[in-house]
Each structure stands twice: as C-alpha cells, then as structure tokens.
C-alpha cells in the first residue's frame with residue numbers, strides 16, 4: 001500500500017484551524033464533488049467555517065447531491081485570501097486551475113488525494129490504494145468518531161461509485177464495498193444514485209454516442225482503441241458532457257484492447273485526452289509524458305493541438321513506447 005502521511009495527521013491539522021477553503025481539480029468529477037461536500041460536512045460538524053470553490057461549473061449530472069449549492073464557481077464570491085486551504089482529489093497545483101493562486105497565498109495547504117505522482121508538499125494524506133478520495137474522507141469521519149450526514153453520505157457514495165466505475169474497475173476493493181455498505185445504512189439508495197448519474201443523459205449525449213461508436217478506431221494491432229470528438233461534433237449534438245467517461249467505456253469493451261483513448265476538443269481548440277488501460281498497463285506514465293497524470297489505469301492530459309493532430313502525436317508516441 002503506497003501511502004504518504006496519515007489520516008490522523010490530517011485530522012489533527014483540520015482541528016487546528018477555524019476557517020477553510022476547499023478546492024479540487026478542473027473538470028470536477030464525481031469524486032472531486034463528493035469529496036468536497038463530504039469534507040465540508042465533516043468540518044462543519046467539527047464547528048468550522050467552510051467555503052467550497054471550483055474553478056469551473058459543476059456538471060448538471062451532479063446537481064442532485066445535497067449541498068451542491070455550497071460550491072462557488074470562480075473567484076467572485078470568495079474572500080481575497082484564506083489562511084487554510086484543503087485541496088482534495090488533486091495531485092498538483094496546476095490541476096486546480098485558475099483558483100490555484102489561493103493555494104499559493106495560503107498559510108497552510110492541506111492535501112488529501114489518491115493519485116500517483118502527487119506533487120503537493122506536506123501536510124498531505126495520499127493513499128494510492130484508496131479507490132476514491134471519498135474513501136479517505138470517510139476514513140477521516142471514522143477517525144473523528146463522526147458520522148456523515150445523509151447528504152454527505154450521498155456525496156461520498158457518489159465519489160466511490162464514479163471512481164470505481166460502478167464497482168467494476170481494478171480499484172474496487174473490500175474497503176470500497178465496506179464503506180459503500182455503511183453509506184447505504186445511512187440512507188443512501190444505490191438505485192437512486194445510479195439513476196441520477198447514469199440514466200439522465202440528454203438526447204444529444206446518446207446521439208453523439210451513436211456517432212462515436214460508428215467512428216471507433218484502432219491502432220497497434222487492435223491493442224489501442226480510440227475515439228476522436230471534435231468541436232464540430234460537439235456543436236452538432238451539444239451533449240452535456242458531465243461524464244465523458246461514458247464514451248471511453250465503449251472503447252474499453254473491445255476484445256483485446258489494452259489502452260482506450262478519448263480525444264475531446266475543448267472550447268479553446270485544445271484537446272483533452274482521457275486514458276484508460278487494463279491492469280498491468282500503467283497509462284499514468286504515458287499521460288505524464290504529455291504534462292498530465294492520474295492513476296495507473298485511468299489518466300488524463302491536455303495537448304495544445306486539434307484532436308486529429310493530438311491523436312497522431314499520442315499514437316506515434318505509443319507506437320514507439322508501447323506497441
């Protein structure tokens with residue numbers, strides 16, 4: 001088990017301050033949103049003032065989580081400085097986006113994370129064996145002798161269900177099930193969460209899926225399967241891309257695939273690359289070559305090129321270092 005720092009050390013740090021700013025990464029996913037709201041509940045139960053902020057709007061998919069209205073977007077509703085800042089589910093300052101300046105100006109930055117290659121300084125609690133940062137937040141609750149509120153239980157369950165790919169990825173452990181079971185005992189209804197996250201896609205999302213499936217491409221003798229989504233496709237279907245992982249999941253279904261890739265063009269023309277792999281193939285190492293990072297079997301990076309060119313660049317790289 002690869003772990004830096006301890007839950008106890010972090011809990012002691014959290015008890016020391018009165019007022020916290022909580023931040024996570026750009027393109028907030030289920031784990032970042034769930035961890036933010038779970039940690040906010042823990043701190044509030046300990047009598048602390050909490051402000052939650054995100055560089056970007058939280059996708060509509062996650063608006064069902066109780067307390068989501070606490071998440072402030074951008075700097076406009078924030079104080080100039082916060083003495084104590086907690087960064088969750090994020091492994092380096094850059095990934096925090098435009099709000100990273102709050103980390104730079106803070107007296108103390110506390111980091112709670114489960115990504116490989118975490119670059120934060122201490123105090124931090126990083127355990128890469130955790131299925132989600134939500135698991136680490138739950139550990140803090142247990143250590144503090146406190147119980148997540150009903151809303152926080154939903155938030156933490158969301159963190160775990162999304163980061164484990166609905167309890168199916170290689171990070172799905174007995175601990176993930178134990179925590180999920182405890183959260184269900186607190187009132188979480190698994191079907192309701194599943195429905196909220198996975199069964200409320202807009203038509204554009206599903207229609208784009210049709211286009212995506214028809215245009216799946218392979219490389220490396222079928223060991224690499226990839227999808228390209230450019231701005232023209234995104235404009236035509238205008239899908240709510242809260243969870244673009246849904247698309248890459250289809251590339252992962254192809255028999256014999258070792259690495260699945262999704263090249264999605266961002267509004268500014270650049271390309272976000274999502275990497276997925278089977279156990280035994282560490283794509284976080286590859287994503288880091290392009291300035292990104294993540295987990296061994298799920299990583300990401302952004303490339304300053306249009307998607308077709310970004311794909312060529314990545315495939316050329318893989319041809320040399322993987323195929």
Ligand SMILES: [Mn+2]
Pocket residue numbers: 031032089114131132133163
């Ligand atoms: Mn995570």
